[in-house]
Amino acid sequence: GDWIEVQGIRKHVVGYLKEFLFEPGVLDAKIGTLSGGERSRLLLAREFAKPSNLLVLDEPTNDLDLETLDLLQDVIGDYDGTVLIVSHDRDFLDRTVTITLGLDGSGTVDVVAGGYEDWERRRKAAAPTKRGSIAKNATSAAAPVAGGAAPGKVKLTYKDQRDYEMLPKRIETLDAAIMRDQELLSDPELYIRDPDRFEKLMEAIGQAQADKDAAELRWLELAEMVEGQG
DSSP states (O other): OOOEEEEEEEEEEEHHHTTTOOOOGTTTTTTSSOOOOHHHHHHHHHHHSSSOOOEEESSSSTTTOOHHHHHHHHHHHHHEEEEEEEEEEEHHHHOOOOOEEEOOEEEEEEEEEHHHHHHHHHHHTTTTHHHHHHHHHHHHHHHHHOOOOTSSSSSOOHHHHHHHHHHHHHHHHHHHHHHHHHHHHTTEEEEEEEEEEHHHHHHHHHHHHHHHHHHHHHHHHHHHHHHHHH
C-alpha cells in the first residue's frame, strides 16, 4: 500500500521518503539507477521503518556522503529505542551516542556516559597510577589524623573525618559493582536476547562511575587537607 507505520506513526510512503531527502521524481526509479548516496538513504529508510526497539549499526558512516551522514545523525536521534553503534568514526560517536562501551585491548569493557572523547578522558583519568595512589594514600595518611591536627592547621570537621575514613571503602564497593556489571555486558548476545536489561546495565554502570568519580574527587580533597595538618 501507500501507507506504512513507522515508530507507531502512520505515514504516507512519499512523505516518509521525503524525510530521507528523496524527491518525488525518483520514487519510481529502479534501485540500479540510484546514486551511491541515494542507495544508502534508501537502506536507512528501510531499516528505520522496521518495527523494533533495538538497532545494531556496524560502521554506519562508511562510504556515506556528508548529506547522508547528517541525515543518519538525525534519524538516530529520533529513533524511539536503543541504537548500538560499532564505529571508528570518533566525531560521529561524539555527536550521536549517550553511552560509550570502550574496548582498550585489556579484555574488559569500559562503560562511560557520553561519546568517544568522554571515554578517552575517563580512561586517562583512571590510569593505574591514579587508582593505586588512592589506596596507598588512604593507608599512609590515616595515622596523622588519629593523632589530631597540629596547632594552627586546618582542622577536619567530624563529617570530613568520617568521609575520609569511609570513602576508600565506598570507592572499592563502586568499583566492584562496575566490574560486575561490565562482566555481564561482556556477553555478546545480551543486547539481542534482553535489550532492556542491556540498557539498564549501561545506565547502572554510568551512574556508578559518576558516583565513583565524585567519591574519588572528594577523598583527594580531604587527603590534601590531612597532609596540610602534618
